[in-house]
Amino acid sequence: RFPATLPAASAANLTAIPAANITGTLPAISGANLTGISGGKVLQVVYEGGSTGINFTDSSTNLELESATITPAATSSKILCIANYSVYMNGTSSFNGAVAIRQGSTTIGEHHDHRSGGTYKHAATSIVVLHSPNTTSATEYKLTYTGETGSGEVNTEDDTNGISLTLIEIGA
Numbered sequence: 001r002f003p004a005t006l007p008a009a010s011a012a013n014l015t016a017i018p019a020a021n022i023t024g025t026l027p028a029i030s031g032a033n034l035t036g037i038s039g040g041k042v043l044q045v046v047y048e049g050g051s052t053g054i055n056f057t058d059s060s061t062n063l064e065l066e067s068a069t070i071t072p073a074a075t076s077s078k079i080l081c082i083a084n085y086s087v088y089m090n091g092t093s094s095f096n097g098a099v100a101i102r103q104g105s106t107t108i109g110e111h112h113d114h115r116s117g118g119t120y121k122h123a124a125t126s127i128v129v130l131h132s133p134n135t136t137s138a139t140e141y142k143l144t145y146t147g148e149t150g151s152g153e154v155n156t157e158d159d160t161n162g163i164s165l166t167l168i169e170i171g172a
Contacts, residue, residue: 040171041171042168042170043072044073045166046069046070046167047068047164047165047167049164060145060146060147062100063144063146064143065144069139070138070169071138071139072133074136074172075136076171078130078172079167079169079170080129080130080131081109081129082167083099083128083165084125085125085143086124095147095149096112096113096149096150097113097145097148098148100127100145101127103139103140108131111127112148143163
């Protein structure tokens with residue numbers, strides 16, 4: 001015999017439903033009411049790109065290849081800085097230099113490129129660094145080139161990828 005009325009369903013009865021018993025179209029789920037999730041959320045992305053190159057000597061310091069500015073939402077946010085570039089070096093003498101991501105006067109990530117005679121093309125290179133600016137003020141990051149020895153030309157004119165700087169704010 002079946003009871004005249006069925007017991008009311010409760011959420012407690014829905015906690016152990018086997019996956020094989022769930023069929024049909026399920027409703028969309030919103031993350032708006034999720035709790036207990038801390039950090040790791042992407043809050044904003046800033047992208048700048050399109051620079052074509054510079055000329056430098058060993059006395060050239062922090063020549064700007066690209067810059068981007070981001071205003072963090074919280075002092076606890078971290079900024080993931082991603083610089084992409086291909087270096088095409090041309091000159092008559094040996095020279096080298098360093099590409100760096102800088103925030104203000106501070107170098108936060110760096111890569112050295114070297115060349116000795118003739119033309120040198122360095123494949124696409126990236127610098128990736130996580131920075132904690134500890135501010136909610138507009139913060140500028142620059143991708144720079146500094147000459148270390150010799151002189152020459154550094155550019156990306158033969159590369160369609162060019163130079164770019166991407167800033168991603170990660171919520172703490």
